[in-house]
Amino acid sequence: MQTSPKPKLLIFDVNGTLLNMDGIKTAINQAYQHPGAFTQWFSWLLQYSLVDTVTKTYHPFSEIAEAALQMTAASLKVNVDAVFMQDILKSMQQLPPHPDILTGLDLLKKAGYKMVTLTNSASAAQKKQLEFAQLNAYFEETFSVDAVELYKPHPKTYQYVLDELNFDPQETMLIAAHGWDVAGAARAGLQTAFIARDGQALYPLAKKPEFVCADLHELAVQLAAL
Template sequence: MENIKLCVFDAYGTLFDINSVTQKYCEELGDITEPFSNLWRSKQLEYSWLRSLMNKYEDFWCVTGEALEYTLDYFNIQDEILKSKLLKAYENVNCYEEVPKVLSILKEKKILTAILSNASPNMLNKAVENSKINQYIDHIFSADSIKIYKPYPSVYNLVSKKYNVAKDEILFVSCNTWDVAGAKSFGFNVFWINRFNGKKEALPFKADMEAKSLIGVSKVFELR
């Protein structure tokens, strides 16, 4: 960790609480709020990977809409107003409560900070603005710039191309185990934010560190 010059964060689930989207409409969704949120997220990821494999790229906003269509149909919900509200809420997603504090600590320690996400630039910009963390983020990388999604290696390489730092000087932070594997396979140091007591993937690409929230990341840097 003494060599780290740049800390790169995944967006959704890591900095931004995607469950906050459906929680805003828990009255409309009722008992299915949690499974609805989980299915929407899993289909969102699945469709991004399928589109990459099929070489049929559409940006993440389109993929998010397609995943929502599937989820609404799965739960037999035919409500265009609710659909519109859910998509609008995605544009106003909230960050986790510890995020501003953690990012401010990194800035105090002179660590460069960036976001690397599959989300479209517009989605990321709105999420950053809504969470009021603009002043803490040095750069935002979107997979949209090369029209393919993580964990494709070229997406992680966007960071290496931008900054003149070695891979072992970069710390990648994500809550997603598939993203952890992808970043580690690429050669980054990786910190897994295991918010929900998940299990490690049965792959040979493991995180170097693990914590239950981003506080774990800031604690490491506070020791420097």
């Protein structure tokens, strides 16, 4: 049961939450000739973004993504040419929204929620992503971690958005389909909502989110009723 105050600001993760990465998953698994290649790549992408944060280093997310593609090829002992890797990086900017996103965002917009995004991708890449997916109109502002040169789930990435918009964490909710993102936002004091997409799970040692929903439409119905 929702016991926290009604959130006034909703912060959305982008990759995997709003945008569907299934096409990239298929392309990587086929090119790398392994059904787990995409999962390995994405795990290393997140892992080494955290290595940058912990070691006080910063490389753009696209550079880490390319490095992780190279590492995946090396670990699976396959030859993948540089052109394919560049095509994958470009396709990250041309992801379709998940089927539940438009109806969910429509409901939340009609309910009067202020909505913004926060992504590990660079600002320019995020702009292209939202334009391609035709989601720009739903978000009043978009934020990238490149402004603070720290990757989510570092608490300062969420605090950056709060400071920019002058909101308290208790009146703000992060919406994400990643357990690590939900855990980080909760640690920063935000309310959270987990979208339980296929293959995703919550971190059992973190604070439980205020909402766990199968998709954004289900969450939007509940938030609109508050």
